[in-house]
Amino acid sequence: MLGKLLKYEFKYLVKEFTRYYAVYGALLVAVILMFQLAMLEKSSSGGFITILFTACLVAYVIYTILLVFLTIAYNVRRFKRNMFSQEGYLTNTLPVTPEQHIIAKVIAGGANCVVSYVVIFFGLWLLLAGFGLGEDVFSFFGDLISYMNIRYALPTFLAATTGFIAVLLCFYLAVAISSMIGGSKGKAILLLVGAYIAYMVISSMISASFKEPKYYSDVYSLLAKNVYRTVATRMYILTLLHSAIAVAEFCGIVHIIKNKLNLQ
Amino acid sequence: MENEIKCPSCGQLIPSKSVFCLYCGISLGSAPTSSQPIDVQPQQQQEYNPQVGTSYGYPQQQGYYSYANPNPVTSDPRLKEFQTSRLRPGQSELVRCSAMSKCYGNMYALSGLELLIGSGKVIGLLGPNGSGKTTLIKILCGLLTPTSGSVTIAGMNVGPATKALVSYLPDRTYIPEWMTVREILDYFSDFYRDFRRPLAEAMLNNMHIGQDSVMKKLSKGNQEKVQLVLVMSRDAMLYLLDEPIAGVDPVARDFILETIIRMHNPSSSVIISTHLITDIEPVLNEVIMIKYGTLVLQGDADQLRNTFGKSLNDIFKEVFAEC
Numbered sequence: 001m002l003g004k005l006l007k008y009e010f011k012y013l014v015k016e017f018t019r020y021y022a023v024y025g026a027l028l029v030a031v032i033l034m035f036q037l038a039m040l041e042k043s044s045s046g047g048f049i050t051i052l053f054t055a056c057l058v059a060y061v062i063y064t065i066l067l068v069f070l071t072i073a074y075n076v077r078r079f080k081r082n083m084f085s086q087e088g089y090l091t092n093t094l095p096v097t098p099e100q101h102i103i104a105k106v107i108a109g110g111a112n113c114v115v116s117y118v119v120i121f122f123g124l125w126l127l128l129a130g131f132g133l134g135e136d137v138f139s140f141f142g143d144l145i146s147y148m149n150i151r152y153a154l155p156t157f158l159a160a161t162t163g164f165i166a167v168l169l170c171f172y173l174a175v176a177i178s179s180m181i182g183g184s185k186g187k188a189i190l191l192l193v194g195a196y197i198a199y200m201v202i203s204s205m206i207s208a209s210f211k212e213p214k215y216y217s218d219v220y221s222l223l224a225k226n227v228y229r230t231v232a233t234r235m236y237i238l239t240l241l242h243s244a245i246a247v248a249e250f251c252g253i254v255h256i257i258k259n260k261l262n263l264q
Numbered sequence: 265m266e267n268e269i270k271c272p273s274c275g276q277l278i279p280s281k282s283v284f285c286l287y288c289g290i291s292l293g294s295a296p297t298s299s300q301p302i303d304v305q306p307q308q309q310q311e312y313n314p315q316v317g318t319s320y321g322y323p324q325q326q327g328y329y330s331y332a333n334p335n336p337v338t339s340d341p342r343l344k345e346f347q348t349s350r351l352r353p354g355q356s357e358l359v360r361c362s363a364m365s366k367c368y369g370n371m372y373a374l375s376g377l378e379l380l381i382g383s384g385k386v387i388g389l390l391g392p393n394g395s396g397k398t399t400l401i402k403i404l405c406g407l408l409t410p411t412s413g414s415v416t417i418a419g420m421n422v423g424p425a426t427k428a429l430v431s432y433l434p435d436r437t438y439i440p441e442w443m444t445v446r447e448i449l450d451y452f453s454d455f456y457r458d459f460r461r462p463l464a465e466a467m468l469n470n471m472h473i474g475q476d477s478v479m480k481k482l483s484k485g486n487q488e489k490v491q492l493v494l495v496m497s498r499d500a501m502l503y504l505l506d507e508p509i510a511g512v513d514p515v516a517r518d519f520i521l522e523t524i525i526r527m528h529n530p531s532s533s534v535i536i537s538t539h540l541i542t543d544i545e546p547v548l549n550e551v552i553m554i555k556y557g558t559l560v561l562q563g564d565a566d567q568l569r570n571t572f573g574k575s576l577n578d579i580f581k582e583v584f585a586e587c
Contacts, residue, residue: 004454015442082440089438093405094455095428259409 009108032130071116075109084179098257155235162242169249355382364413396557431500441480464497496527
């Protein structure tokens with residue numbers, strides 16, 4: 001059943017996000033084209049192409065920022081619609097456990113976010129390449145990868161992944177709670193914002209308790225100091241913490257769906 | 265008799281001032297102008313007349329139709345035999361509710377409900393607004409959990425296993441509007457093993473609803489028809505239909521009732537929640553009446569009509585007169 005749920009989740013996301021990625025691609029092409037034309041126009045008088053390039057660049061930047069937030073917002077909105085609104089009459093009467101529903105939504109939502117951010121990152125690299133800076137960016141990441149050590153990279157990846165899942169489940173839990181109390185849209189938004197802020201505060205407090213927060217801000221100095229073991233240990237602890245938070249959130253959502261479902 | 269007319273549908277003689285035929289249930293015209301009964305005969309329990317030939321035939325009443333009822337059901341001692349939920353001979357247990365309550369804050373939607381529902385019947389779940397019909401249906405299909413008590417379907421607690429046996433039609437559009445008809449057919453085929461896709465496709469073809477139509481672009485009536493076809497195309501053990509004929513035109517009502525009767529598995533049970541009893545009465549085998557979240561009466565439709573000598577609509581009006 002989990003496979004079938006994932007099939008429909010991905011089907012919906014592909015249907016919805018293909019157009020957003022298409023718009024992103026179109027803006028990217030427009031910006032690069034305008035830049036190339038602006039370079040040619042530099043020698044001649046008038047700046048119409050430059051103005052057009054600037055407008056496209058601004059639109060591209062705004063759209064990129066929107067896409068970053070839209071991806072998470074869309075997944076949270078879909079969770080609410082599919083589980084706690086009218087579609088919930090169909091979803092919650094399927095012969096599927098609430099656990100399978102939530103796991104499917106987390107996997108699909110997480111994959112969607114990863115794809116979005118890869119598309120954005122690839123788009124940015126193409127943009128910089130279009131500006132003639134592609135090789136510099138490529139060599140920077142090449143150096144970074146060459147410095148990577150599995151003892152450092154793996155725990156960092158785990159901490160990041162579990163942290164991301166915990167944030168996503170935090171939003172889902174906020175939606176479930178707002179649905180349970182039957183709040184208005186304003187209350188739901190407040191709950192979402194509150195959940196996010198609470199999560200950020202807790203994470204910062206935990207980071208501060210490591211006593212040496214500079215390791216998380218200066219990648220090069222970190223690698224240069226060759227303190228893989230310290231970082232790895234702390235990343236594993238962070239992974240455990242994120243996992244515990246995610247499990248608690250998961251259990252909370254399952255409890256609400258099983259016992260406090262309040263479909264509108 | 266000079267105060268009787270012939271029903272245009274079944275040909276039986278009925279009082280001239282009747283609003284509907286006492287035998288086949290079709291509507292005849294406006295309400296009577298006089299509340300005085302015509303040629304009222306003393307109430308006698310009469311045997312069911314098999315010559316009527318339908319499941320809803322019951323003995324002729326001699327000119328009786330009045331709201332000023334000298335023999336209300338509520339004070340009839342025979343009501344007691346219908347106040348305990350039990351299975352009919354030959355029925356297997358499908359649903360059992362034991363001391364089931366559901367409260368929302370301080371308000372009890374269901375209160376200590378004891379209910380037994382057997383297989384192979386078309387059951388009318390009747391009650392006024394706010395009596396707990398929708399709450400009961402939602403509990404049976406797993407959308408709500410009872411505050412106390414227990415409920416089992418085919419001997420199992422409500423969960424994924426029972427959801428596979430229950431086919432539910434809510435009182436609203438619930439199919440995602442972005443889906444096409446083909447996609448929702450695929451969806452049902454994937455999740456429900458008992459979904460009879462060829463049957464659903466044939467029904468949709470008959471209604472001239474294309475499979476590439478997006479749900480959002482269908483009219484409300486067509487959306488409801490699609491939902492009904494999907495629900496009734498499942499070979500489920502229990503069908504739960506919440507107000508399937510509310511808010512639809514008379515032609516659509518006939519279509520819905522015909523679809524329900526024609527498509528459901530005869531060994532399964534169909535529970536239809538409604539307060540439009542006149543339209544639904546001809547199709548009902550059994551009746552459950554709920555008031556303030558408790559069982560008022562449950563019984564075979566023919567037996568109720570034979571016992572009290574009244575239509576289910578009249579019995580309903582008398583039972584819920586205080587609401």
